[in-house]
Amino acid sequence: HVQSTELAFAAILADGSVVAWGHREYGGDCAAVQDQLVGVKHIQGSAYAFAAILESGRVVTWGHPGYGGDSSSVQALLSDVTHPVTHVQASERAFAAIRTDGQVVAWGHAEYGGDASRGQNQLQ
Numbered sequence: 513h514v515q516s517t518e519l520a521f522a523a524i525l526a527d528g529s530v531v532a533w534g535h536r537e538y539g540g541d542c543a544a545v546q547d548q549l550v551g552v553k554h555i556q557g558s559a560y561a562f563a564a565i566l567e568s569g570r571v572v573t574w575g576h577p578g579y580g581g582d583s584s585s586v587q588a589l590l591s592d593v594t595h596p597v598t599h600v601q602a603s604e605r606a607f608a609a610i611r612t613d614g615q616v617v618a619w620g621h622a623e624y625g626g627d628a629s630r631g632q633n634q635l636q
Contacts, residue, residue, distance in 0.1 A: 515555040515562065517575060522562050524552050530564060532574075539575035548572045558602035558620065563609070569596015571609055573619075580607040580620030589617045 514523045520534025522542065530549040534540030538560035542549060551567035561575025563583070571590035575581030580602065583590055590597060595613040602608075606620030608628060620626030 513555060515557040517557045517561060517579075518559050520557075520560075520562075520575070522555050522557070522564075524555060524564075528552050528567070530555065532562070537576055538579075539581070542574045545572050545574045554600065556600045556602050556607065558607060559604045561607075561620075563600045563602070563607045565597055565600055565609075568593055569598070569612070571597050571600060573607070578621055579605045580626065583607070583619045586617050586619045589615070 517539040519538040520540030522532040528551045530552050532540050532542040539562045552564045553567050554565040556563050558580045560579035561581030563571055563573045573581055573583040595611040597609045597611050600609045603625045605624035606626030608616055608618040610616050616628050618626050618628035
């Protein structure tokens with residue numbers, strides 16, 4: 513499985529690890545999270561960041577923070593193995609993930625969909 517941002521690529525290797533290349537700041541360098549990228553089953557790219565779903569249902573992100581590469585504000589929701597993430601989709605500057613409990617978790621630039629709070633009641 514290979515995904516891209518506008519300036520980088522990321523691929524899942526046979527052992528479930530990830531290799532990334534291209535522009536460092538826009539997803540081409542995953543060294544900061546490499547130790548977390550174990551058992552990866554899916555990668556999604558925004559314009560300048562990546563999100564990976566692990567076999568455990570946890571999500572790991574890297575790349576430009578303003579494009580969803582920083583998920584720290586919602587990491588607790590993306591790491592809850594009792595309600596793992598099943599799918600991630602991206603816009604240009606944000607990501608949205610759906611968990612097994614139906615909750616949609618969004619992060620990244622608010623004007624590009626990174627804030628799902630306005631529609632959260634209708635999403636569940």
